Amino acid sequence: GDSVTQMEGPVTLSEEAFLTINCTYTATGYPSLFWYVQYPGEGLQLLLKATKADDKGSNKGFEATYRKETTSFHLEKGSVQVSDSAVYFCALTDRGGNTGKLIFGQGTTLQVKP
């Protein structure tokens, strides 16, 4: 079945460092890809999305490009802030599926130190 694999965490960075969180997927259909962020004590917030190959999603300085040839959707940010500390989830949904359910990776915890 479809699946998402994220890099193990936690990832610990100093403020203003460059961030990459790797995400790869397997899917039989044509998935849409998402990054969600969860701040402590809160639910999931949509961070960015891409719906087809070579699309780039971006928001709040974060970017991710849908790479069909490498089945990847890595999250990047050029300069992280302490306020970016959270858990980041990569996810996919098969638009051709019956329910539109999301399949999540295990999440990657990011800690940014001042």
Added chain:
Amino acid sequence: ETGVTQTPRHLVMGMTNKKSLKCEQHLGHNAMYWYKQSAKKPLELMFVYSLEERVENNSVPSRFSPECPNSSHLFLHLHTLQPEDSALYLCASSQRDSGTDTQYFGPGTRLTVL
């Protein structure tokens, strides 16, 4: 109020209690979802309602009973739960057939079963 709301935000219950979780979406969407987020486990889809009809029941024990009276409201009725059911329960909604099926999440209900 906007987005997806959930009540209560926190719930503590004994194993013999009956309680209900409520979710309301103000986005005009036609699909709603329940997810379970346990410590150190990936997010698990529990139920999907599309156009008020349950389209997926992801092998969830019968002590969890969903109800979707209309496209804006979703309930999760809880009965004789076990301590291992303690988790964050997240509700989401989306517009099926929109091209991306982007799901928007509520803040979650933190459930503790004693």
